[in-house]
Amino acid sequence: MEKSALENGELLGPYFSNWSMERYYTLMDRMNFSPSKQLWQLSKGEYMKMQTCFALAHHPRFLILDEPLEGFDPVFRKNFLSIMQDILNEDVGIFISSHITETLKKLADYLLFADNGIITFHCPEQMDAFLADKLKRSHTHIRDLLSRNS
Numbered sequence: 001m002e003k004s005a006l007e008n009g010e011l012l013g014p015y016f017s018n019w020s021m022e023r024y025y026t027l028m029d030r031m032n033f034s035p036s037k038q039l040w041q042l043s044k045g046e047y048m049k050m051q052t053c054f055a056l057a058h059h060p061r062f063l064i065l066d067e068p069l070e071g072f073d074p075v076f077r078k079n080f081l082s083i084m085q086d087i088l089n090e091d092v093g094i095f096i097s098s099h100i101t102e103t104l105k106k107l108a109d110y111l112l113f114a115d116n117g118i119i120t121f122h123c124p125e126q127m128d129a130f131l132a133d134k135l136k137r138s139h140t141h142i143r144d145l146l147s148r149n150s
Helices: 005-015 021-030 044-056 074-089 101-105 124-148
Strands: 062-066 093-097 113-115 118-121
Touching (some): 005 021, 005 044, 021 044, 021 074, 044 074, 074 093, 074 101
Parallel strands (some): 062 093
Antiparallel strands (some): 113 118
């Protein structure tokens, strides 16, 4: 697409109820994203930032995010989670599917962890115990494999 992120917002934003160009600018600024960049020039992480800004600029009541931290460097993840915390403070519901559980633990009211399709726990407090037990079992399995090959 030949348009910039800014032009995209100006062109498509008004089709969404509650669209705010000011909020779009503010979010792009918070994400250190240049609104003048053309979409075809964006890296995967930059494209994700632009999409996130666009999704949040119309004041949604509920967000469904699939792997929203993928493609972001660890430094930006902290910034992203800060933005998500601010969104939660606006009374917006957020459903996040992610493999990066440690960072989400600080954000989540509820945390469902599925292991082979079975929900194994449902709150952040249970996560550490579950992961420690799973890791302990994994290491036992690895030790067994190594002892068989020696």
